[in-house]
Amino acid sequence: MKIIIMGCDQVGEQVSLFMDREGHAVTVIDADARALEHLDAHFKGRKVCGVGFDRQVLIRAGIETADAFVASSSSDNANIVAARIARNIFHVPRVIARLYDPRRAEIYRRLGLVTISMTAWGVERINELLNHTNLDPMMTFGRGEVSLVATELPLRLAGRTVSQVSIPGEILVVAITRQGEALVPTAGTEFCRGDIVHFAVLAHAMDRLEALLEL
Secondary structure (H helix, E strand, O other): OEEEEEOOOHHHHHHHHHHHHOOOEEEEEEOOHHHHOOOOOOOOOEEEEOOOOOHHHHHHHOHHHOOEEEEOOOOHHHHHHHHHHHHHHOOOOEEEEEEOOHHHHHHHHHOOOEEEEHHHHHHHHHHHHHHOOOOEEEEEEOOOOEEEEEEEOOHHHOOOEHHHHOEOOOEEEEEEEEOOEEEOOOOOOEOOOOOEEEEEEEHHHHHHHHHHHOO
C-alpha cells in the first residue's frame, strides 16, 4: 500500500516507522526538514519537505497514486484542509485526520472525514481503566462506542454456550483463545475451563457484561 503521512512529530514519526516496517511504501511530508531527520536510518520510505496541504507538494509526494493519506500534523486546521484535498480533489481511498480538539469531530464527520482524537481516546481509556478494572480493553472503535475486551472465563461458565453470554446489538463473543489457539465461535460453542474470551461490547453495556460474568 502507498501511504502518505503529513506531519513528522512523535505520532507521525511512529506511524511512519511502523508502516514502513510492515512493508508499505511510505512518504512523509513535513515543512520542517529537521523533523524529517528524526526518521531513523532504517526508514526506507521517502521524505518530502514542504507544506502538507500545498497541491504541488502533495503531487511531488505521489498523492495521485496514493492508497492512503494520514494528516497527523500539530495543527487541526492544517490536518482538515489536507485531508479534504486528499479526499475530494485526489480521491485517495483512505483518508484519516488527527484532531487535538475532540469538540470538532462531529463537524468533520459531517464532511465525510475519518478523524482520530488522541484526547478523546485518552479520556475514554482512563474511564475504562477506572470503572471496569476486571475487564481488559484491548482496542476501541469509532469514538470509543465499541470496545474489544478480553477476560479469562469465570469457572462457573464452563460448559455454558456463547449464546448465554451474548446480548444482540450490545455484547458479542468474537473469539475464544483455548490452550494457545484462537477460534471464532458460533452461538452453540461451549466454553471450557481456562478459555480467554474476547468480547465486542458497546461502551454503555460494560456494566451488563460485568453482571453477566459476575466480575
